[in-house]
Amino acid sequence: MPLTRVGVVGAGLIGSSIGLALRHRGVDVVLRERDPDQLRLALALHAGRPWDGDRVDHAVVAVPPDAVVGELLTLQRSGLAATASDVTSVKAGPVEAAAAAGCDMATFCGGHPVAGRERGGAIAARADLFAGRPWVLTPTDVTGAEAVTAATTLAELCGALPVQISPDRHDTAMAVLSHLPQLISSLLAAEAGELPEAELALVGQGFRDVTRLAGSDPRLWAQILTANRREVASAAARLAQRLALVVADLADADDPAPPLSEVIAAGNAGQARLPDKAGLVPHVWARVGVVVRDRPGELARLFTAVAEWDINIEDVAVEHSRNAPFGRLELAVAAERGDDLLQHLESAGWTAYRRT
């Protein structure tokens, strides 16, 4: 069954990104969002049009965990959506809560697109947020086939890879793959935050990667961790136990070489088991670096020149040199325009180079 019109309840990061992805595939998207600022931004991004009593083939409830049951009830009572799904990252408890609250569980299929960013809100939305990412579907015995099909089609239209699994197994896996890492990332960043500034200056890229998740929204994550508390507690307890073993080894000054290489090797093996990033199509852009002076109008001069050469800029990155009167700008353009851009820039007197 094709989805020709989809309703999105909640125009935050996930809802707005779904809207953008669906509209790109020609689907009519109608949006409902309580926060007028979020709604305005989502509409400005063309993530959909306001939902004004339209019937939809499927509605996706893209609100924080604590709000799902309420929004689902409202939606189902309106009778506007043939089927519905959600996007929350905890599944077993919310499914039980929805059933207990009197939701129609035959037309609802639990869903969880495993994609996100540290930044939330429509502001951070991207049409390709789900491209090549898993989109978990957790139908139960009472879920109707129509709801499963619609939720699967939704995931596929967003470019994601639908994966079916039970709510319980989902929650166990997510405790290890997402919820505990979030907690650890936050604890490590908090620990670093207590270092004096002179020590903090020693931070490297490894720490930034490990703590990227620490930028996440506290309210949202408190809800997620609480909703999956049993599984998270169990995964965290296992980690704490393993960590305690390592600490004991390290603290034993008589032991000349504790078996730390085994711990690192076990990590190698675990990492090697992670599935390949499937379905992601790497960009084949040409990247050209340009040296620019740090003064008003310099970027305008550059971009005006590039526009005159009729070259579309796909991406821009700035690299700053501390205290330097110039910076480096990296322009990404279609692969076949790279040489063109480089020649134009050099002829026009810019210092430019091909990035590899």
Place this chain on the structure above:
Amino acid sequence: MPLTRVGVVGAGLIGSSIGLALRHRGVDVVLRERDPDQLRLALALHAGRPWDGDRVDHAVVAVPPDAVVGELLTLQRSGLAATASDVTSVKAGPVEAAAAAGCDMATFCGGHPVAGRERGGAIAARADLFAGRPWVLTPTDVTGAEAVTAATTLAELCGALPVQISPDRHDTAMAVLSHLPQLISSLLAAEAGELPEAELALVGQGFRDVTRLAGSDPRLWAQILTANRREVASAAARLAQRLALVVADLADADDPAPPLSEVIAAGNAGQARLPDKAGLVPHVWARVGVVVRDRPGELARLFTAVAEWDINIEDVAVEHSRNAPFGRLELAVAAERGDDLLQHLESAGWTAYRRT
């Protein structure tokens, strides 16, 4: 004192990258490496020429922690290097060991470029590996001024930011910022590696980031962790304690909402204290987002307008939605010009918003 000729002992990732960076700056680089394959590769990459009895202004010993003292002794006995430094990521113990072994500590300055990759060896070397990264120097009371100056110049020639700190404070900071994160990354990856394949398919980008370090070399990291065992054990014990508190909260089913948001918020705060990448000085820019159409000339129109308002753009970031007709651009400007820019943009008809 300029460095006109530098000796590099050990042509792995760090040594070869130093060679490449120095040669790019016109320095004569001579290499010594026990492994003939590594040496051949480093020479092929033009990281330097074979070290054949040449006297050098400075020599950098770029070998694993356990090999530093031996190589330093050999180097100093040869009398070929005026001063020397190393690159190991643990400092206090190795400095003591070097002194105990009879190394000349007046001409040696401890060093640690905080840069690396999961891949080791000359094959992974890059001339820009150290660009904009901290390069820690740990002189002690007995370190001569000439050695400190030479090591500082070395760091600067490699494009890094020299930071001076005592060996002890270095090791305390690195336990938190590097060694414990490595351990945790490995433990999390190992834990995930025990999941059945169907569950592992749910893995997302967040987990990949947190466990990127898990690909590190077990032998090298066992040496590093062992060399800093006291500090790592202490940081790990603190983390285990905090984790145990969270587990206790989560496991307490009577507590409807454990204070998890505080844990996440503390992580937010810690992350916010990390220095900016470029200059390691936190920028106090105002950030303004603008919605732009994906077509030639649109960026030129925007930057021309901003230049006309006489506002200097400090940084630019583009967020792309692949295949979407719109993108978002984030402009960073001086803090006091943020409101100004926002008003100008809105008056001129752009959809703009303040980034927080």
